[in-house]
Amino acid sequence: MRSLLSVLSRTTTTTSIPAWRPTTSFILRGSKPDICTRCLLRRQQQLRFYNNNQFSDDQRWLSVVDHPAQVVRTGRKHGPGLIILALIPIISFALGTWQIQRLEWKTNLIAKYEDRLVKPPLPLPPQIDPSVVPEFDYRRVTATGTFRHDQEMLVGPRMRDGQDGFFVVTPLERGEGESTILVNRGWISRKMKEQRDRGVGACAGGEVVVEGLLREPWKKNMFTPENKPEEGKFYFPDIEQMADLTGSQAVWIEETMVQDLVEAYDREAKGIPIGRAAEVNLKNNHSQYIFTWYGLSLATSIMLWMIIRKRPNEATRRVRQNRNW
Incomplete structure (x- = not known):
């Protein structure tokens, strides 16, 4: 019996396959049964390498002493937004300075026109050179002739006291040997657009004396549509176009009248054009523009200084390691 057990034990020892047993838990955790x-x-x-050597012996290993971390501040680098913010105060300051020059120019221009208004009316010569009209802009003039109501043109729409209407432009045919000119007689309401709807005196014939302001040609802005003379639609006074259409000289007179509220109501009811006042109506808003541009320059300068001089708190600081790590 004892000999049989010894034989079995020897047989088991020789036939068993020794299993590989790793010596560390690192291999056991990382290995798989089917590796x-x-x-x-x-x-x-x-x-065996890491057990027999130090980390510093490996040439590929980087030490924190050799490559220390860098303490940086977030928001230190500014993008193109800061460049734009830096340009705004410079540009706005330059625009404010330019508006100062424009204010001086506009003030002198208004003073020159007002000086012309106080002079007595000047009779128009028989023939007028249109090239010299800008030198007599806002000059009071008088002309005698007959209105050609059959060639009347309505420019509009034009607003007056909240009401929609038109400017009545009528050629004034002067005496023999004298040129025909264009006269802006004034404003009428839309309901008086047709001549048959107007009262007595609105389209009266006969010789008349017109007193008004000699004005240089108008300039069309980009938002105004083009005139349609074939349809009788004029959105702005194109003096050259109107002169060619009526056989007149390219001379524009704006008829003036003493501003009286009662007379204005009577004219509006009868469809008689209401003339303008003999005054300079140029807008002079350059003082507001100066305040706006210089205020914008100051405000954006303060914003730029606050952004550049801003100190980060502890919440905005961080540690950024070297890129070689």
């Missing part, structure tokens, strides 16, 4: 022999050998070699 190949080559991977096991590679891990054993790595384990």
Whole structure:
């Protein structure tokens, strides 16, 4: 019996396959039951290397002493937004300075026109050179002739005291040897657009004396549509176009009248054009523009200084490691 047990034990010892037992828990945690022999050998070699050597012996290993971390501040680098913010105060300051020059120019221009208004009316010569009209802009003049109501043109729409209407432009045919000119007689309401709807005196014939302001040609802005003379629609006074259409000289007179509220109501009811006042109506808003541009320059300068001089608090600081790590 004892000999049989010894035989069995020897048989079991010789036939059993010894299992590979890793010597560290690192291999046990990283290995899998179906891992190949080559991977096991590679891990054993790595384990023996790290057990026999220090980390500093490896040339690929980087030390925190050799490559220390850098303390940086977030928001230190500014993008193109800061460049734009830096340009705004410069540009706005330049625009404010330019508006100062414009204010001086506009003030002198208004003073020159008002000086012309106080002079007595000047009779128009028989023939007028249109090229010299800008030198007599806002000059009071008188002309005698007959209105050609059959060639009347309505420019509009034009607003007056909240009501929609038109400017009545009628050629004034002067005496023999004298040129025909264009006269802006004034404003009428839309309901008096047709001549048959107007009262007595609105389209009266006979010789009349017109007193008004000699004005240079108007300038069309980009928002105004083009005139349609074939349809009788004029959105702005194109003096050259109107003169060619009526056989007149390109001379524009704006008829004036003493502003009286009662007379204005009577004229509006009868469809008689209401003339303008003999005054300079140029807008002079350059003082507001100066305040606006200089205020914008000051405000954006303060914003720029606050952004550049801003100190970060502890919440905005961080540690950024070297890129070689």
